[in-house]
Amino acid sequence: MPRIPGYVRNPKFTRISAAGISAVGAAALAMTLIPSSADAGDTSQSAAKKVSASSTPSGAPHSEAHPKNAEQGTLDADVQRADDAVAAQKSAVAKQKAVAAERHEAQQAAAAKKAAAEKKARQERAAKAKQAASRAADRPAVKSYPDNLDGWIREARDIMAKHNIPGSYDGIKRNIMRESGGDPNAQNNWDINAQNGTPSKGLLQTIKPTFDAYHVDGTSTNMTDPVANIVAACNYAADRYGSMDNVDSAY
Structure with a gap:
């Protein structure tokens, strides 16, 4: 540093001034490098606006992007x-x-x-x-017989014909009228047969042992059945007398 005439340098002041200058220079440099708070705020807002502008499509406000996405969803x-x-x-x-x-x-x-x-x-x-x-x-056709004495004799004679038992209509009827008067339920309770416990029954007044012995298959087993009684009695008469036509009294 050139010396100035009439000026006496104080070394201590000189040192302090140099140090102060150095400090002031440093502070000034720092001030130039670090902007003020207001400048910093402006700078941050500018940067944010630039970033927002760069992410938003050209000509479309950023604030309308989300409503459209929600509407699409x-x-x-x-x-x-x-x-x-x-x-x-x-x-x-x-x-x-x-x-x-x-x-x-x-x-x-x-x-x-x-x-x-x-x-x-x-x-x-x-x-x-x-x-x-x-x-x-x-x-073969089944004949129909009336339920009376005439019908009973006719049906009995048809059965007798199948079993080769002789006996004419008149001979059978004559003996029936003498023995029972044509009542199929007639019963003798006074003769020797009744006294022996086997009374004569039916149209031709047969006793039970005789009826059972001369019964013809296909007829009723009831001794007072008119057809069965006639057939059994005629079968017995044929065996004893050759035919019911040959009987003119008790047999």
Whole structure:
């Protein structure tokens, strides 16, 4: 440093001044490098605006991006719900069709089974009717006899003819009228047979041992049955006298 005439340098002051200058210079340098709080705030806001502007599409305000995204999301959700509803409806319709088809098949199967059963029943009835008709054709016609003395004698003589038992209508009727008067329930309670405990009964007054011995198969086992009584008595008379026609008294 050049010396100034008339100026006396104080070394201590000089040192302090140099140090102060150095300190002041350093502070000034720091002030130039670090902006004030207001400048810093402006700078931060500017930077934020630049970042926001860089992330926002050109010509579209940043504040409108989120509402549009929310609207799009709502629309997508509505479309998805509509698709799900349509799919559910289609599935329900398909299930209804499947159930209807199964019910229709079951009804057809039941109807076919019923028709088959009815057809089988008709065939069985037709077969039975045919068999009955065949048996009726093979079986001789059964005579109808009146339920009186005349009818009883006629029916008895037809049975006797099958078993080769002789006896005329008149001979049988004559002996019936003498023995019982034509009463099939007539019973003798006073003769020797009654005294022996075997009273004579029926149209031709037979006793039980005789009736059982000369009974003809196919007739009643009841001794007072008019037809059975006539046939058994005529069978006994044929064995003892050759025919009921040869009997004119107690036999």
